[in-house]
Amino acid sequence: MALTEEIIYSFPTFALKVDLDATNIYHAEFMPPAIDAVSQSISRSPLATEVIRQLDEYCDNPKFKFDLPFSYNGTLHQLKVWQIMQQIEAGSTLTYGEVAKQLLSAPRAVGGACGANPLPVFIPCHRIIAANSKLGGFNSGNIFFNLGIKKWLLNHEGIQI
Template sequence: MSRLKNIQVTDSIKVYQAKLAAPFAVLGIIIEEDWLTDIEYLSVDTQPLAPQSYLAKEVCRQLQAYLTEPSFRFDLSLHIGGTAHQRRVWQAIQTIPSGKTSSYAEIATQLHSAPRAVGRACGANRIPIIIPCHRVIAKNGGLGGFMNASDGNPLEIKRWLLRHESA
């Protein structure tokens, strides 16, 4: 008689509808139904994948437009989950124009929140670039964190995006 318990295994393999090469990473595009749900920063040596749907093609077209012209304004159907606080932070971040930055503290004051809570919401952002959490920096003008990291490749991506936008 087996003593093994029933263990449910979930498939952790992500299905990307496109993988777009960018100078700093390959952008993994995830779409559910008619909504963009995720953009993930994949390793630069990840094999690109041509768009698998009309929406994936449009997401890639708009991301490419941003990579060419940093003031490009996105117009995509986004599926934004998250808590009410996270959604408020993400809405505030979307008002920061290309080439400008705001601090975690400034956004916290605007939303009657705390800088760390704003930072956690930025780290939970599943649609970076389009929800430009890279434009949120430390109060002292330093980079702050990015993608729940305080050093390494995530900060290099943040630096690249800010330089690209000349912030």
Template sequence: MPVYAAKMRAPFAVLGIRTGQGAVTGIEYLPGSERAQAPTDALAARACRQIERYLADPQFRFSLPLAPAGTVFRRRVWDTLSQIPIGESRTYGELARRLHTAPRAIGGACGANPIALVIPCHRVVGTQGSLGGFMGVTQGNPIAIKRWLLAHEGYRFGA
């Protein structure tokens, strides 16, 4: 059973927050049936406050120490995702060209993103307006979460 430093409710899921060695190491989307859990450390409390601010104001920019576990390539992709402005998106192909790789590799890195709310993989979409995948799947509740996050940030679908 995973151990979380906090669990908080959001409009689209319960968020399980992991911390370690002074950094946020994970934010996971949990079923809505999960119970909220008060933060067990100061960093988890700070993460909860910042998530609440983001939920109230999509223009809020996170300023948390992050330590996502991943390969050098995945960390490069995640760093690039963090540069996508709020309310905008990039396609898997655009990111692939920028990083000199294949769109599927970008999708794989997005699917492996352990801090998916703060490292905004939801801003990566398919070509011709398709949402693509989210959290490694292409249908179901994860796509509803992606749609919610994009709409919250002012993304114009079909634009």
């Protein structure tokens, strides 16, 4: 995997760093807010331009569904969880237990797959919540910062938690 480009895209309360090459997105991670992060990059590949366009579209239309080329690895269980996540429509959620039941798995294993998601926002792990309709966990790293991001994404998509 030869990464050729990095985008830092600013949302209202956080930034998303996206790693890509000419053909695929490999990784995305949350960062503290960045001011005009995207405009700092002068030359962009066609894929980077499309990533920015689709992120702009998602910000304008929370029901927007990403259609981008991804390349990622995971265990068989993680891949199955990520596939289910991609089928959850914006404005909808599933619980860790509901996903676990579909896979004959355990809610904690689903939570582990959510935490290992290499492409948050694009693979919408934020749409998986706890059985008590609470946020549950979200991504790895600073739990308070990341739960704030999960709440923002869900609110953006019309879900009040």
